[in-house]
Amino acid sequence: MGSVSLKIGDGTARFKRATLCSSAVNILMLFSVITTNLFALYAFTFSPKQHLDNPFHHPHRNISLISQHVSLIIKEIDSSQRKLAQMEKELLGYDTLDLSRPNLATELKLFLQHHQLPLGKDSRTGITEMVASVGHSCEKSADLLSQYMSYKVSGPCPDDWSLAQKLILKGCEPLPRRRCFAKTVPKPGLTSLPVSLWKPVSDKIVTWSGLGCKNFNCLNSKKLSRGCVGCFNLTNGYETQKYVKARSKNDFVMDDVLALGSGGIRIGFDIGGGSGTFAARMAERNVTVITNTLNVDAPHSEFIAARGLFPLFLSLDHRFPFYDNVFDLVHATSGLDVEGKPEKLEFLMFDLDRILRVGGLFWLDNFYCSDDEKKSALTRLIERFGYKKLKWVVGEKTDAAGSGKPQVYLSAVLQKPVRI
Numbered sequence: 374m375g376s377v378s379l380k381i382g383d384g385t386a387r388f389k390r391a392t393l394c395s396s397a398v399n400i401l402m403l404f405s406v407i408t409t410n411l412f413a414l415y416a417f418t419f420s421p422k423q424h425l426d427n428p429f430h431h432p433h434r435n436i437s438l439i440s441q442h443v444s445l446i447i448k449e450i451d452s453s454q455r456k457l458a459q460m461e462k463e464l465l466g467y468d469t470l471d472l473s474r475p476n477l478a479t480e481l482k483l484f485l486q487h488h489q490l491p492l493g494k495d496s497r498t499g500i501t502e503m504v505a506s507v508g509h510s511c512e513k514s515a516d517l518l519s520q521y522m523s524y525k526v527s528g529p530c531p532d533d534w535s536l537a538q539k540l541i542l543k544g545c546e547p548l549p550r551r552r553c554f555a556k557t558v559p560k561p562g563l564t565s566l567p568v569s570l571w572k573p574v575s576d577k578i579v580t581w582s583g584l585g586c587k588n589f590n591c592l593n594s595k596k597l598s599r600g601c602v603g604c605f606n607l608t609n610g611y612e613t614q615k616y617v618k619a620r621s622k623n624d625f626v627m628d629d630v631l632a633l634g635s636g637g638i639r640i641g642f643d644i645g646g647g648s649g650t651f652a653a654r655m656a657e658r659n660v661t662v663i664t665n666t667l668n669v670d671a672p673h674s675e676f677i678a679a680r681g682l683f684p685l686f687l688s689l690d691h692r693f694p695f696y697d698n699v700f701d702l703v704h705a706t707s708g709l710d711v712e713g714k715p716e717k718l719e720f721l722m723f724d725l726d727r728i729l730r731v732g733g734l735f736w737l738d739n740f741y742c743s744d745d746e747k748k749s750a751l752t753r754l755i756e757r758f759g760y761k762k763l764k765w766v767v768g769e770k771t772d773a774a775g776s777g778k779p780q781v782y783l784s785a786v787l788q789k790p791v792r793i
């Protein structure tokens with residue numbers, strides 16, 4: 374019985390306990406402990422009056438009868454375990470990836486198999502098995518995920534990065550690993566730093582599959598996002614002046630901001646960094662910046678990498694893969710804006726606060742607020758963190774698209790306080 378009860382507690386509840394609503398899981402844990410104990414009670418307190426041939430009291434101890442009873446008990450436990458899993462799903466509104474569904478790629482099932490550690494529990498980490506992680510929202514896109522995992526093992530991967538990105542944007546993050554060779558693109562003409570920072574990137578060294586544009590000229594003629602208008606043009610135009618020359622009072626000059634950090638700014642994180650120009654300007658100042666970007670409508674990641682900078686391919690829904698209090702600087706533009714409930718932005722802000730060190734700078738750069746109300750909400754949110762406002766500029770610009778409506782922008786440099 375001991376090993377069976379361990380299975381119930383360990384198999385279904387361990388992962389969720391760590392990640393999800395703990396009170397619901399506690400109720401379930403209690404339930405599983407009670408059911409397990411009830412079965413134990415049932416097994417060892419058979420009333421001899423009701424069961425005249427009770428094997429536990431039979432003088433000959435009929436072994437075959439005992440094993441029949443035991444297998445019955447185990448069957449009951451199995452079925453209650455299934456019920457328990459079902460209740461758990463309903464209670465938490467959470468679906469684990471159902472590996473028994475039809476048409477699921479074999480590679481996916483293989484990837485998700487748990488592997489017991491060969492030597493049992495690891496004394497340093499306390500884990501007993503290796504698990505492969507796949508975002509729980511993948512369940513919603515199981516067909517796409519299965520498509521993503523359908524390939525020839527050790528063969529070339531399908532040219533499907535846009536499918537991968539689609540899954541990520543649907544919350545299926547992390548994606549499973551694959552055992553195929555990703556398409557390669559030869560990269561002739563890469564130069565070393567610092568020349569690489571401003572050397573135009575050839576159309577030929579990036580992948581254009583799945584994109585509307587097939588070259589950088591096309592991209593430069595489009596407004597890709599608020600922070601990326603002609604942002605792939607490194608020869609002339611505004612991109613070469615960004616952070617060096619201010620166009621409006623909302624544009625802070627990089628050297629002024631760095632001066633506020635009194636020399637201690639060495640590593641930074643840039644959110645929604647377009648073509649990596651923020652990181653490039655920082656690199657010239659010996660500051661290492663990681664640029665967070667997806668390839669939305671453009672080959673951002675490859676472009677940034679070609680400049681000799683570090684692109685991070687991660688959605689803003691993902692908890693940042695950095696330890697607490699490590700960055701000296703976080704820079705965010707309107708790319709920080711997340712749709713939906715205000716809580717969504719709060720979760721993001723708390724995560725940014727987590728990775729920024731005490732005394733580190735949070736540079737909010739031309740954050741677009743659709744109206745005054747949004748600006749006030751954002752201001753209230755920021756003020757809750759207790760940051761010191763080193764710079765705070767609210768500006769209005771008339772809509773370039775010509776609606777005539779003034780648009781509100783917030784730029785700020787904030788310093789993370791010590792919290793006790």
Ligand SMILES: *[C@@H]1O[C@H](CO)[C@@H](O)[C@H](O)[C@H]1NC(C)=O
Binds near residue numbers: 435436437438
């Ligand atoms: C043990 O129980 C089985 C099933 O009830 C029965 O067929 C068998 O005859 C019993 N054996 C003895 C030794 O009582």
Ligand SMILES: *[C@@H]1O[C@H](CO)[C@@H](O)[C@H](O)[C@H]1NC(C)=O
Binds near residue numbers: 589593608
């Ligand atoms: C870059 O911008 C400048 C100035 O607007 C323009 O003259 C040039 O043609 C652009 N280059 C590319 C490759 O788009």
Ligand SMILES: *[C@@H]1O[C@H](CO)[C@@H](O)[C@H](O)[C@H]1NC(C)=O
Binds near residue numbers: 657658659
């Ligand atoms: C960056 O580091 C190099 C090498 O240590 C040094 O020569 C250069 O002056 C530094 N640049 C700045 C802007 O600090």
